[in-house]
Amino acid sequence: MTGSHALENEFSLLRQWLFEQALPLWSTAAVDLRSGGFFEWLTEEGAPVEEPRRARVTGRQIYSFAIAERLGWDGPTRDLVRHGLVSLEGFIGTNGFVVPLKTVDGTVLRHDFDLYDHAFVLFGLAAAVGTGEQCVRLEALAEQLRGRIQAHFAHPVAGFQEGPRGSVVLKANPHMHMLEAALAWEAISDDPAWGALADEIAELCLEKLIDPKTGALREFFDHDWNLIDEAPGDLVEPGHQFEWAWLLKRWGLSRNRPDAFRAADRLIWVGESFGICRERGLAFNELNGDLSIRIGTSRLWPQTERIKAHVISYATAVSEQAAETSALLAVESIRALRRYFDYPLRGGWHEYIDVEGRPIRNNTRTSSLYHIICAISEVADLIDTGNARRQHRQVARAASF
Incomplete structure (x- = not known):
């Protein structure tokens, strides 16, 4: 089975779970x-x-x-x-x-x-x-x-x-979500300020937030946007490598920016090379600045960001081989995510899996629905609109870089 066909099968399972279990629960019990x-x-x-x-x-x-x-x-x-x-x-x-x-x-x-x-x-x-x-x-x-x-x-x-100024460290994470919000508004508004805001944050990421020594996206900075190299300020989060990569590729595609694609591909490489436990097939929670493991447990949300990064990489791949690789990694990521759905409450999910691969029992968290449905939506956009047409269109544009 090809990666694209496997991806369609996995999407079908995700969509069925979302419609039949998750949404009926969260639209009632959590309201x-x-x-x-x-x-x-x-x-x-x-x-x-x-x-x-x-x-x-x-x-x-x-x-x-x-x-x-x-x-x-x-x-x-x-x-x-x-x-x-x-x-x-x-x-x-x-x-x-x-x-x-x-x-x-x-x-x-x-x-x-x-x-x-x-x-x-x-x-x-x-x-x-x-x-x-x-x-x-x-x-x-x-x-x-x-x-x-x-x-x-x-x-x-x-x-x-x-x-x-100088009273607090500067943080990458809220800027990532401001970029996400700016791109969402740019898609539906005629106000050019949204696109300008997206440009400002994406350029900030490319110029300041990525460690030039490792290619990894860092989390904390001093008041001049310089890296903090001492623990715990040297934090690297595998999930954010994937999430920023997804956003940079979205932004880079709309701006015809090959440098954004190169940086995003490097972030994905960092995430895959250092941020995945191969025995469990799950993304770690945290790495140190030298990309060694800091926290080896695995939260739910990084698995969703890994899906999104590989789905957009599949959609914008410049070769059949690259597309197949990204599709297979997206499939692997979806299967990893589905492990969290083995929860006592139908439609709920575990938030953590420990280093032995066992779910950590706890209440189920409302805020994770956003991560899950966003990942499902990305796969749906690829498949439901016709992946062959979309791939052809986006590959042609990416190749024009």
Whole structure:
């Protein structure tokens, strides 16, 4: 069986699980109809766990149900998106910035500026507009929020700082999700500022976030965007090698930037060469700056990012051999992800697998639905639109580099 046929088979299994098990669970048990928003966890019995609510999870759930609608699930997706929007707007404080964390009754637990949460609010708003929901009002809200972030927290070089200069380390991860949000808005908005923001962050990644010695994407930086070489600041996350690679290839394809593809391919190589446990077939959680293993357990989300990196590599491959290799790695990654679905609650998932390959029993986490459905959506985009036509079109464009 060829890699493309195996990929289609794996997608069929993923889609069936998503439609028949996951979405029926998360569209009901994790939706708080009394207080609004979404529960952060479910127990193994399907009961909601009452914990403070994060803005980022609300944005992720809006995206998840918007994508579920696009994938063809026949559940009440539009009602769920609207339910999420009511909650999401409640996270925007009187100063116009996002409150990262609140109690169920609305008491603010954190007042600090968190770029990560702002990114997911923007991302969730884009997903809602993508369904045709309140387009004019929500786009204006997103533009206002973006403007406030840029006016108050722009770094003098590029990107953003989350506190006074020199008071906090600079972080790659929230910038990755700001890039994701900017690309989402660029696809549906006529405002050129979204594309400019995407360009700024992608260029920052290429110039500052990648260690020139190893080709790995690093996580933490000093106030001038210099690498931090001492532990624990020298962190490398295999999942983020794949996730940044996926974003850089999306951005590079739209800008005709072969350097972005080269950097992305190097990130994927780092992830595959140093970030995968070959015995378990799973991505590690963390590496050190020298690419040795720091934490050998395996969370769910890096497996989803590995899928996305190999799917876009398959779609943009410049040769049949490269396409086949990427397809087979995508299949391997999907099979790794499906191991997490062997959970006591139908439609739930384990969050961790230990170094012996055993799931670590715990409640099931709402926020991981975003990772899972995003990966499934990437495979669906490749297959449902006709992988041969898409591959031919994108290979031709990639070859023009």
